[in-house]
Amino acid sequence: FFDSIRIFTLSGPFNCGGSAFTLAGMYKRLFVSAPPLGARQVHRRFSTAAWLPRTDVFYINGQWVAPLSPSSAMPLVNPATEQPTTSVIMGGVADVNSAVAAAKKAFPAFAQTSREERLSLLARVIEVYKRRSKDLADAIITEMGCTRSLTVSAQVPAGLGHFTAAHKVLQTYRFEEPQGKFLIRKEPIGVCALITPWNWPANQVTLKVAPALATGCTMVLKPSEFSPLSATIIAEVLHEAGVPPGVFNMLHGDGPTVGAALCSHPDVDLVTLTGSTRAGVQVSKAAADTVKKVALELGGKSPNILLEQVDLKAAVKRGALHCFNNSGQSCNSPTRMLVPAKLYKEAVEIAKATAEGLRVGDPTSDDTQMGPVVNSSQFSKIQEMIRAGTSEGAKVAAGGVGRPSALSQGYYVRPTVFCDVSNSMRIAREEIFGPVLCVIPYRSEAEAVEIANDTPYGLSAYVQGSDQDQVMRVAAQLRAGNVHLNGAAGDFDAPFGGFKQSGIGRERGVYGFEDFTEIKAIFGAAGSR
Numbered sequence: 045f046f047d048s049i050r051i052f053t054l055s056g057p058f059n060c061g062g063s064a065f066t067l068a069g070m071y072k073r074l075f076v077s078a079p080p081l082g083a084r085q086v087h088r089r090f091s092t093a094a095w096l097p098r099t100d101v102f103y104i105n106g107q108w109v110a111p112l113s114p115s116s117a118m119p120l121v122n123p124a125t126e127q128p129t130t131s132v133i134m135g136g137v138a139d140v141n142s143a144v145a146a147a148k149k150a151f152p153a154f155a156q157t158s159r160e161e162r163l164s165l166l167a168r169v170i171e172v173y174k175r176r177s178k179d180l181a182d183a184i185i186t187e188m189g190c191t192r193s194l195t196v197s198a199q200v201p202a203g204l205g206h207f208t209a210a211h212k213v214l215q216t217y218r219f220e221e222p223q224g225k226f227l228i229r230k231e232p233i234g235v236c237a238l239i240t241p242w243n244w245p246a247n248q249v250t251l252k253v254a255p256a257l258a259t260g261c262t263m264v265l266k267p268s269e270f271s272p273l274s275a276t277i278i279a280e281v282l283h284e285a286g287v288p289p290g291v292f293n294m295l296h297g298d299g300p301t302v303g304a305a306l307c308s309h310p311d312v313d314l315v316t317l318t319g320s321t322r323a324g325v326q327v328s329k330a331a332a333d334t335v336k337k338v339a340l341e342l343g344g345k346s347p348n349i350l351l352e353q354v355d356l357k358a359a360v361k362r363g364a365l366h367c368f369n370n371s372g373q374s375c376n377s378p379t380r381m382l383v384p385a386k387l388y389k390e391a392v393e394i395a396k397a398t399a400e401g402l403r404v405g406d407p408t409s410d411d412t413q414m415g416p417v418v419n420s421s422q423f424s425k426i427q428e429m430i431r432a433g434t435s436e437g438a439k440v441a442a443g444g445v446g447r448p449s450a451l452s453q454g455y456y457v458r459p460t461v462f463c464d465v466s467n468s469m470r471i472a473r474e475e476i477f478g479p480v481l482c483v484i485p486y487r488s489e490a491e492a493v494e495i496a497n498d499t500p501y502g503l504s505a506y507v508q509g510s511d512q513d514q515v516m517r518v519a520a521q522l523r524a525g526n527v528h529l530n531g532a533a534g535d536f537d538a539p540f541g542g543f544k545q546s547g548i549g550r551e552r553g554v555y556g557f558e559d560f561t562e563i564k565a566i567f568g569a570a571g572s573r
C-alpha cells in the first residue's frame with residue numbers, strides 16, 4: 045500500500061517520491077490459559093528479544109485475556125531464517141462474541157465524547173507510538189522480513205502519519221452542517237470490524253484505527269495471523285494511551301473462523317477490510333445477511349505508462365525499483381511497465397540492470413535493499429507465477445525461478461523482469477504480490493491507455509513524461525483511484541482506494557472519516573455547533 049506517499053518521521057515530513065524507498069512438538073499448543081496481564085509484559089518462548097509481545101492472549105475490554113474458545117497455536121516463522129519466532133494463539137467464535145460485546149457496551153459512552161476529548165486521546169496515542177517506534181520496527185522486520193531501511197523510513201512512520209493526520213482532520217471536521225431547512229449530522233456508525241493484512245502492518249492497522257477513534261466508533265481488530273507482533277504492540281500503545289475499555293479490542297485468528305464470525309455478527313455495523321479481491325468477495329457475502337456497511341481496499345495490477353518524451357533511464361529505474369520495493373508486496377505496486385515500442389529494447393535493458401543491481405539479503409542489514417517475502421506459501425505462489433510466465437511465452441530478462449544464488453535459506457525471490465509480455469498473459473493480469481515486473485510495448489497513446497485499463501483492477505496508475513499536457517491527458521483517461529505523475533508522492537490527506545475490483549470506499553484524510561459515520565437529516569433544527 046504505502047509505496048508512494050509522504051512519510052512523517054519523528055522530526056517532520058520525509059518525501060519518498062513516487063518510486064522506491066532507497067534509504068538506505070515444538071508447535072504444539074503451548075498456552076492453555078493465562079491471567080489478565082499488564083500491557084507491557086512479554087514472553088520468550090522462541091526468542092529472547094525484550095520487545096517480543098505476548099501473542100497467546102487477546103486484548104478485550106481493556107484487559108489481556110486468555111482465549112475462550114478451544115484454541116490452537118500457529119508458529120510464526122521468521123521469513124529470513126525460516127526459524128520460529130513465537131507462536132500465535134488462534135481465536136474462535138466465542139472470542140469474537142466477547143470482543144464484539146465489549147465494543148457494543150462501550151459504544152454509547154464513547155460516541156458521546158467531545159471532539160476535544162478525542163483530540164486529547166489521539167495526542168496521547170501519538171506520543172506513546174513515538175516511544176514504541178523501535179519495538180515496532182523490530183516486530184515488522186521479524187514477522188514479515190521487511191528491510192530495516194524501509195521499516196524505519198516508511199513502515200513505522202506510516203502509523204504515526206495516520207494518527208497525526210486523523211488528529212488534524214478531527215480539529216475541523218464538520219459533524220453537523222445546516223443545509224437549507226434541515227440539519228445534517230454525521231454520527232459514529234457503531235461497532236467496526238477491522239480486518240488487516242501483513243504487508244504494511246502498522247500502516248494498515250492505524251489507517252483504520254485512527255479514523256474509528258476520531259469519529260467516536262468502537263472496534264474489534266483482527267490483524268493478519270502473519271503479522272501479530274506489530275498489531276499487539278499497537279494494542280499496547282492504545283492501552284497505555286488510555287483508550288477506554290471496550291473501545292478497542294483485538295484478537296488473533298484466521299479468516300474462515302474469526303474473520304467470518306466478525307463479518308456475519310449482527311452487532312457489527314461496519315466491516316472494513318484490506319486484502320485480496322478474493323477476500324473482499326468473501327467478506328461481502330458474509331456481511332450480506334445482516335445488511336451492514338462494507339468498505340474494501342483490495343488488489344491491483346497497476347500500469348506505469350512511459351510516454352515517448354521521457355527521461356527513459358530515470359523513469360525505468362524509478363518504476364522498477366518501485367515495483368521491487370517491499371519485495372513487491374504492495375497492492376499499488378507498478379507491476380506493468382508500458383513503453384513505446386521504439387524505446388522498448390533499451391527500456392528492458394535498463395530494467396534488467398536495475399533488477400540485477402539490487403542488494404537482496406538479510407533484512408536486518410542497513411544496506412539491504414530487498415528482503416524475503418512473507419512466508420513459504422507466498423514464495424511458492426510467486427515461483428508458480430514466474431513459471432507460468434515462461435510457459436505462456438514471456439521471456440525472463442532478469443531473475444527467474446529460485447532464490448538468489450548467494451542465499452540458501454529464507455523466502456528470498458529473485459527480482460524478476462519479463463519482456464515479450466502480452467497483456468493477456470496471467471503475469472500481466474493477476475496480482476503476483478512479489479518482485480516481478482512485466483514490460484509491455486505499445487504503439488500509440490490510445491493503445492497505451494487501452495492496455496492500462498484492460499484489467500479487472502483500478503487501484504493505482506503511473507504516468508511519466510516531459511510533456512505535461514500529454515501527461516495530464518493520459519492521466520484523465522485512466523480508470524484508477526490514484527494516479528501518480530512523474531514520481532509524485534501521495535499524501536496522508538489524499539483519498540486512497542480503487543475503481544472496479546480494487547475496492548469500495550476511500551481511506552485517509554477527510555475521506556477516511558466517511559466510512560465510519562452515518563448521515564442523519566434533522567428537520568426543523570436551526571444552527572449547528
